[in-house]
Amino acid sequence: MHFPAFVLRPSGAAAQPRNRARSGVFLWPRAAAGLAVALALAGCSRQEAAPEPVRAVKLVTVGAHAAPAPREYAGEVRARVESRLSFRVAGKIVQRPVEAGQHVRAGQLLAELDARDYELAAQAARAQVAAASTQRDLAAAEFERFSRLHAQNFISGAELDRRQAALKSAQAQLAQAQAQLAAQGNQAGYTRLLADAPGVVTGVDAEVGQVVAAGTPVVRIARDGERDAVFAVPEDRVAGLRVGQPVQVAPWAGGPPLAGKVREVAASADPVTRTFAVKVALQGAEPPPLGATVQVRLADQAAPAAAAPLRVPAAAVWQDAGRSAVWVFDPASSTVRAQPVQLARLEGDEVLLAGGLADGAQVVAAGVHVLAPGQKVTVYQPKTPQALTNKGPAAMNPEAPTPAPGAAR
Incomplete structure (x- = not known):
């Protein structure tokens, strides 16, 4: 008769696996609860804000161009007296012995009717x-x-x-x-059209065989004698012109400049160009030829720098609580501050100031709407092709890998 063999194990050894399982079951909920509490605390904690980026700004020095440069206009040399000659009776033109550009004398036949x-x-x-x-x-x-x-x-x-x-x-x-x-x-x-004074034929408006009415222009004559430089000015500049004002006239083809004086300023604007015609009497023994292009400079329009108003770009002015202001750059701290200014008027893309800034101040000329008082900025330096070449291929291709120190190139 065989009896099964019994192995006696310590009581503690038999119960150990079940105690481990029970301990694992009870520890996992506690760990999960602790992790949740930690995550909740981390979510409630305040994260630090990202630092304000240092922006690059373009600067302009107030007063560097405060005095307006002398105004220059393109003009044309014309005769003081230019006549459009015509027949005093109607008829058919049978001959016209003159051509444009020909010099004629007084009494010379210009055209004749039947x-x-x-x-x-x-x-x-x-x-x-x-x-x-x-x-x-x-x-x-x-x-x-x-x-x-x-x-x-x-x-x-x-x-x-x-x-x-x-x-x-x-x-x-x-x-x-x-x-x-x-x-x-x-x-x-009257069937014979004669030149009433010596001059140059500047244009012909009728040809042989054409039937013209009385008063129809046939030939244009620019009389010999005094010459004028004729140019046009916009309506915002005509107020600064006066009869007798000294003028310098420089021929575009070269040569010494000529002196002149404003002889006539148109009383009304041209209906098409909305500009005012100005005639300058040229002074000199040998004026430029008729039709020559000249540069007219108004000599006395340049005012002293102290009397001229300060100018800033129109893009530099912004509104601060209903007032006009600009950003003034402080080179010591590399920061900007808001400076209220008083505006006088607008000229092109510039604003004339009536007060608020001192001569020599540096103001931000672009990007004024993204700045804040006391913000640090850097002065924008434009990149030139030479600078990019000196930096090598890495500067031209930002994605190119940077070689390791000591690696062969």
Whole structure:
């Protein structure tokens, strides 16, 4: 009879596995609760804010260009007197012996009309003069004869008065016929267009064979003599011009500058360009040729720097609680501060200041709406191709890997 063998184990050894399992079951909930508490505490803690980025700004020095530069305008040389000559009668042009650019003398033929109709009218007027002259001679002879008869008391005084009235009527008719002959002679003479003064033909507006009306421009003549430089100024500059103002005129093709004075300022603006025409009388023995381009500089518009208003770019001005202000750069601390300013007026892309800034102050010219008082900034330095070349390929390609120290290149 066999009995199974029994192995005696310590009581503590048999219970150890079950105690471990129980201890694991009870420890996991405690660990999870502790982790949750730690995460909750971490979420409630305040994270530090990221530091404010140091922005790069562009600066402009106030007063560096405070005095406005002398204004320069492009002008054209023209004759003081330029005439558009035309016929005083209508007709067909039969010849035009002059061309543009040709110099003509006084009395030279410029163009001629077909004058046959006007010559016929002049002949008819001469015939009327001859008839009226005959009637006048007859009336004069009768008056003389009746005067002798009246002296001998053969006729009455009334008859003599009638003969005298007939003589006066014949004389009046003769005078009328002579006036008509003179008018018709002038009409025939008007078919020849003559230059009334020496000058240069600057343009031709009619050709041979063209039928023109009386007063239609045919030839343009620029008379010899004084010359003007004509240029246009915008309406915001015309108030600074006055008659007699000294002007310097420099030929665009080169040569010594000429002195001049403002002779005329247009009273109204051009309806198309909205500019005002200004004429400057040139002074000098040899002015530039007609039509030459010149640079006109108003000599007395440059004011002293102390009297000129300070200027800042329009992009540098911003609104601070309803007031205009600019950011002033402090080079010692590399920070900016808001400075209220008083505006005078706007000129182009610049603002003229009436006060608030001192000459020589440095203000931010771009990016004014992203700054805050006391913010640190850096002065923007534009990158040049030479600087990028000196830095090597890594500067041209930011993604290129940086070689390790000591690695072969």
